[in-house]
Amino acid sequence: MKPKKLLLLALVTLSSLVILSGCGKAKPAVTEPVTSSPQVSTQTTNVTSIIDQVRQSQHFKMFPTLISEKEKDASFDYEDGCIRCHSETAILRDPAAKLTDFYQNGKYSKDREGITCLVCHNVGGDKMISLRNPGWQSCTTCHTAGSTITLGQEVNHSQKEMIEGVGVGAVPTKPSYKWAAMKDTFSCTDCHVTNGLKHDFMVPGVTATYDGLGTMRTGTQMNYTEFAKMFKQDKCITCHYEPSSTITKIQQRQKEISQKLDNLKPKFDSWEKKIKSLDPKDPKIAQFNNARTYYMYVTSDSSKGAHNYALSKSLLEQAEIGINKLN
Structure with missing residues (x-):
């Protein structure tokens, strides 16, 4: 029997006894509401085991969602x-696997599984x-993001880079306090x-939305009352003994970061289209790419400043300066 099938069999047996990450005994099946984007109707998720949690997660x-999209549009x-990082197959079985191997007629067409337990x-x-x-x-x-973040890329x-505060271009290195002061005691x-009801690693209170591919994304809304429950952990209240002020600050x-991103998005979307019609030697292309690096650093982090507010703010300031120079 293949290792993956042995794993699934073992975890199905164990799922009634343990919860990964040591969060307690398994709890009865529940139906929990998932807030969707305006384009997608509200959905419910029935969670009955660890296996279900993993299969219903974005990981x-x-x-398989992205492979299907690539298959339709090269x-x-x-x-x-x-x-x-997106599939266990290459990590555990075939480091040389290509995307085409997962197409309908590919050798791994029946193995379109994303990140699983192993x-x-x-x-x-x-x-x-x-x-x-x-x-x-x-x-x-x-x-x-990889070994380095390079301006223009x-x-x-x-x-990882946001937490560590890795600088780029005109923005100096600014480690978050989570890294500067707590890297040996925090993660x-x-x-x-995680908990007995889900295995999606979303911070409590974060709204789940779905993109055009039907893939769950982190939303722009947050229930800060639910978020505050996280601070009831012993590790948190050691320092955040009055968490309400921390929640308000976050x-x-x-x-603030969300508003900056919302203001910059239409500018970058517009210039993304404009540069395609420019001469490849036009200096505006390099200017746009430099500004985009600052902008993408923050958008691809997805925490909207929660991971590192100071660095996020500085990056968006440079993104705004760069994109405004093109107008």
Whole structure:
């Protein structure tokens, strides 16, 4: 039997006894509402086991959704290198796999599975289920823009760099306090908690929306009352003994960053189309690409300033300066 099938069998048996990440015993099945975008009607999610949690998560659904889109449109911006983080197949079985291998007639056409348990977890041994990478590395192995962020280049999955405060261009390095003062005692899962009802790693209170491909995305709305519940953890109240002021500050900062992003988006969308008609040697192309690097650094982080407010603010200031010079 293949390792993946052994894993699924083991976890189905274990799902009634344990919850990954040590969050307690399994809870009865529930129906929880998921707020959708205006284009998609409200949906409900029936969660009955760890396997269901994984299969209904964005981690699992992203890869097959994007493969289907690439299959229909060869120009769709999705590359072979994306497989490394978006699917378990290349990581565990075939590092040389190509996107075309997952097309309908490809050798992996029946293996269109996104991130599953073995990507993040070891199964067996004294702990039975444990993370392959501890601490920050459990997430930042994939949630990273890569070795460097270079001015003029696109930026994707920049959560690691945002937390560490990696500077680029005119913006100096500005580590978040989570990294500067707490990197040895804090990690992603302190906020991106799992529990007995879901395994999607969304911060409590974050609104789930769906894009045009039907893929779940982080929304622009947040229920800060639900978000505040996260601060009831012992690790949080050690410092945030009165969390209401912290919640208010985060709310104000996220509102500010969101407004800046909303104001910049139409400008970047417009120039994205304009540069296609310009002469390749036109200096405006380089100017646009530089401004886009600042802008994408913040948009691809997706936290709207929660990961690193100071760096996000500085990046968007430079993005605005750059895009305004083109007008």
